[in-house]
Amino acid sequence: MPALGTAELTVQDRGILATSASAAYLDYFSSGERLLVSVFQQPVLIRRQRKYYSRGQSYQVEWQDYGQPLPAWFDPLMQGFVDLFTLVHNWDSYGAGPIDPKVVHYAMNLINGLLGPTSPAPRVVPLSSGGLQLEWHRQGIDLEIVFDRDGQPFFYYRNRVSGEESEHTLPQDNALLRSIIGKLD
Amino acid sequence: MPGRVFEDDPNIPADERLLRRIPRTWIDWDEHGNAVISSAAFKDEELSISLESVMTRDGRPPEDAIRNYPGYGLASITAAHARSLKQAVAPDPLPEEPAHGVVYGQKKRGGIGGKLRDGALWVVRPVELELS
Numbered sequence: 001m002p003a004l005g006t007a008e009l010t011v012q013d014r015g016i017l018a019t020s021a022s023a024a025y026l027d028y029f030s031s032g033e034r035l036l037v038s039v040f041q042q043p044v045l046i047r048r049q050r051k052y053y054s055r056g057q058s059y060q061v062e063w064q065d066y067g068q069p070l071p072a073w074f075d076p077l078m079q080g081f082v083d084l085f086t087l088v089h090n091w092d093s094y095g096a097g098p099i100d101p102k103v104v105h106y107a108m109n110l111i112n113g114l115l116g117p118t119s120p121a122p123r124v125v126p127l128s129s130g131g132l133q134l135e136w137h138r139q140g141i142d143l144e145i146v147f148d149r150d151g152q153p154f155f156y157y158r159n160r161v162s163g164e165e166s167e168h169t170l171p172q173d174n175a176l177l178r179s180i181i182g183k184l185d
Numbered sequence: 186m187p188g189r190v191f192e193d194d195p196n197i198p199a200d201e202r203l204l205r206r207i208p209r210t211w212i213d214w215d216e217h218g219n220a221v222i223s224s225a226a227f228k229d230e231e232l233s234i235s236l237e238s239v240m241t242r243d244g245r246p247p248e249d250a251i252r253n254y255p256g257y258g259l260a261s262i263t264a265a266h267a268r269s270l271k272q273a274v275a276p277d278p279l280p281e282e283p284a285h286g287v288v289y290g291q292k293k294r295g296g297i298g299g300k301l302r303d304g305a306l307w308v309v310r311p312v313e314l315e316l317s
Contacts, residue, residue: 083210093206093254094233123213125225133225137213142299144224156296165296 043067052079055086073121080124081108087126096128100149103131107147110170114178118185138184145170145177155180189231191289193273199265203234203274203288204250204308207258214313222260224299232288236276237261239284247308250284258311262288266304270297 043066052059059082084099111122111134122134122145131148142158155177158165168176211226235250251257264274272290279285292298 087210091210092208093257094229123223125223126210127225128229133223135213135223137221142296144299146293148293154294156299158296158299167294167296 050075050078052082054079054083055088057086059085071115071117071119073115073119076121077111077115077124080122084124084126084132091126092128094128096126097130099126099132100130103147103149106153107132107134107145110147110153110174111145114174114181116178116182116185119181120184136181136184141180141184143180143184191231191273191275191277191287193268194275197236197264197274197276197286198238199263199268201264201274202237202247202261202308203264203267203286204237204240204247205232205234205260205262205305206251206254207260207311208254209256209311212258212311218313220258220307220311220313222258222302222305224296224302226260226298227262227288227301227305228292228298230289230291230293232272232292233277234286234288235282235284236286237284239276239278239286243283245284251309256311257309258307259309260305261308262301262304262306267301270300272297272301 045064046067047062047064048067049060049062052061061078061082081104084104085101087096087099089097120136120138122136122143125133125135127133127146127148129148131146133147134145136143140159140161142160143155145153145155147153153170154167155170155173156165156167157180170177205226207222207226211223213221213223215221235247237247240247240249247259247261251259267274267288270290272288272292275287275289277285277287288301290297292301
């Protein structure tokens with residue numbers, strides 16, 4: 001894994017844990033950066049937290065990291081996930097139930113490993129089936145990652161200019177997805 | 186009621202407007218302040234809609250579909266557009282909504298939900314509000 005040239009969060013080694021009541025976000029330096037830090041300068045993990053508000057409820061997100069600046073996508077992404085937890089029954093007016101916390105948890109972990117420090121934040125959108133999708137519509141590209149209660153997650157890509165479109169299964173095609181997200185910066 | 190299968194009803198004309206309520210959570214606002222609908226709004230295999238012709242028959246304007254849903258937008262697609270994406274369009278009247286119908290078919294793969302969305306027009310645009 002290449003070391004990053006800044007003190008931004010690295011993404012590949014990060015893990016996120018979440019429940020319907022709270023979320024914990026765990027961050028590590030990449031192995032490349034670790035090599036540059038002497039044993040006497042080992043950074044210390046610190047516990048951090050941030051509160052998000054949604055539909056009159058507050059959710060606290062907790063994580064551990066080394067105090068690096070958070071990437072710009074962190075707050076909008078976490079707010080999007082928290083907003084899923086506060087949807088009421090029949091939120092779509094057609095009888096939709098709550099979004100499955102296990103699906104949210106899985107999506108948080110997967111996207112956390114794919115976003116770079118300067119990635120644009122995806123929009124977090126609920127599905128009536130209890131799943132969710134993450135969306136970007138930028139640079140003439142439509143990109144949607146779909147996490148449903150049944151079935152494997154996948155992403156759909158469409159270039160609005162060329163008309164090219166394709167669909168790929170995750171996590172098998174994580175590398176391709178990471179590359180496409182990289183073009184959205 | 187998932188699990189049912191619907192056949193296309195040829196009595197529903199190609200230009201029939203199929204009305205779909207759009208909650209705020211499916212709306213994004215672009216840099217020009219336009220309300221953009223997520224493809225998520227059109228991904229149910231059994232997609233509930235209201236048939237405008239039935240509402241008209243009953244003396245109801247399209248806006249009546251969101252009468253009890255403040256803050257919702259109301260979008261429409263045509264039956265022809267749905268059929269062009271291999272969807273069946275069928276009536277499915279409910280006691281509480283005689284105009285209820287269904288756009289039936291697989292929508293989650295192949296970008297079908299997004300393509301249905303691309304043919305949608307606002308009947309009632311929602312008003313942008315901050316989520317509280």
